[in-house]
Amino acid sequence: MTQKRYFDTPQIATSFEAVRQFLPGADIDDFNGLRGDAMSKYMDSGLPGPKVEEWKYTNLNFLANENFDIATALPQETEIKELFEKACVKGLSGPLLVFVNGHYYKPLSPFADQKGIKLSLLSDNIQSFRVGMAVSDGDSSLNNLNRALVTDGYHLEIAPNVEMKQPLQVIHMATSGTDMTAMRYRVQIMAGAGAKAEIIESYIGVDQERYWTHGITDVMLDQGADVTIYQFQTQGRQAVHMTELHSHVADKARFSHISLQLGAEINRTELINSFTGENADIELRGAYLGRNKQSQDIFTRINHDQPNCQSNQLYRGVLDAGGKSAFQGKVIVARDAQKTNADQSNKNLLLSRKAEANAKPELLIYADDVKCSHGTTVGELDPDQLFYLRSRGMDEVTAKGLLVEAFVAEVFDDIADETLRTAFKEKTARWLAHEVTP
């Protein structure tokens, strides 16, 4: 019976067999074998349907009968530059990695070796990837689909006690000519004991194509490591954007993920986090904005399997006419995870009667000496606040914009780097001002 809750997609298996020999690592038997196994696992279940509880807010029915080929478009340099200029956070001097239509793009990706930092690409470091993919605990059908068809990605290893001086900036872009194609990335970040790193991820693409970006990230933090991922999701209007991240956070380590989701027609962002040691911290923050058929589905899980850890989640949603969102946040505190401190806050603002926000907080607590809280709200702008601003001279659009920016600001206010903080706020403001590509 469970099978029926998933959509069968025989066309994907057929397509896989056709392209398999051209995929990176096709000549390496064990890697090729791993792809094959992953495809079999995927085919055993298929695409999750809306009757799968965790997928009830994102209906993938439209994907079930379509075939998204591997992107082979040869894009114009000018178009790449244009998207790059929009996505790149200026004023940072760290290494840069640009992926165009699923493949590493060297001309815009200067990175010099820094002692203790190993940055390599999937396409030329199959062995690291094979190991990483084997230990990755993501076993969802979509994770297996990604394993089978991944074309590129990167592997970042930071040696113990090494601090990356500047953030690594990664841009994933989709150009014209990518209609009905899929770009599948894989990212592995390994931070040694006491290592410190920041990564900025930007997803951007053109509005006129329906492409599917599908990225899986595994983050491993050793004792005392500190990793922050900043994410800008500004995909094209028809894009399908799916990312799934798994983090493993050891003793005294700290993992943060701060995101702004305002692009794509269908966005499914999953953040699955586990503590593997004590006195560690996980912080997830994000803002998601939607209008005009956009669906933003944020799914988080924090597995408090260890005592004395802290997690903090803060999500803010803004939905305008035709926009839809879901925040599904699950916190599981195991029986032995005493002295857990878990906080979750999700607030949503509806700017129109034709907007929809869903919130599904789930706390499963099996320990007895813990501090856990969660709060969820869905509301509209306060008419008294609006009148106060308007009585001071602001027109309705300006006044609403200021209030919405303030509502979202909490997500980004604590970012220490001013360049980054400003980038988040400016992109939010541009979305609010209805600019085409924020």
Place this chain on the structure above:
Amino acid sequence: MLEIKNLHVTVGGQEILKGLNLTISDGEVHAIMGPNGAGKSTLSYAVCGKDGYEITQGSITYNGKNLMDMDPNERAGEGLFLGFQYPVEIPGVSNMNFLRSALNSQRRYRGEDEIAAVDFLKLIRAKAAELDMDPEMLKRPVNVGFSGGEKKRNEMVQMAVLDPSLAVLDETDSGLDIDALKIVATGINRLRATDKSILMITHYQRLLDYVVPDYVHILAAGQIVKTGGKELALELEEKGYMGLGITESAA
């Protein structure tokens, strides 16, 4: 000049103002007093254009322009300022950002250039200093965590920065201790000029010791029932509404 003629205002289906007439010429300070429920706040909201205050009859014009056709922000652009009885808290928006946005919106409305960031900073710091506001408060979110007195002081700083030609102050003095009251009075007196008009709505005579009005009106049951000079407020203080023959249930 503000001219209100035969104003009837309905709130939630109930008529609150029932044919109010009031004219305020440039340079004049008027005080409106009246018992609870007389329609004092309704008058200020109707003049400033709050939603839900429906004008069923009469007219409000300012310098010859029909205010009733304008949005609240357009009225502000024409020079109106409403001092709130209960200033609203706006979390996440700093006082500074709020005032810059307000001032520039008004300037755009009047076809003027936006104020340069440096000039704005000078202006707001000077006005805050004149009203004894700690400059740190300019960085804090609008009215969030402010005491009653601090909120009213903030209203006065906003008024000083926006420099309106007509200020409507809705019980700006309510709930203030004597020090805060003096700050508010200073703010109002600083605005006084031959080309400015001020309408103070107040419950108590106390404020009028510090801001001496040219006219005092008594509002009861939706109409102005008595008008006089500053001595009317003193008489009211002494005799009470009853003593002047005004009952709250005049309606």
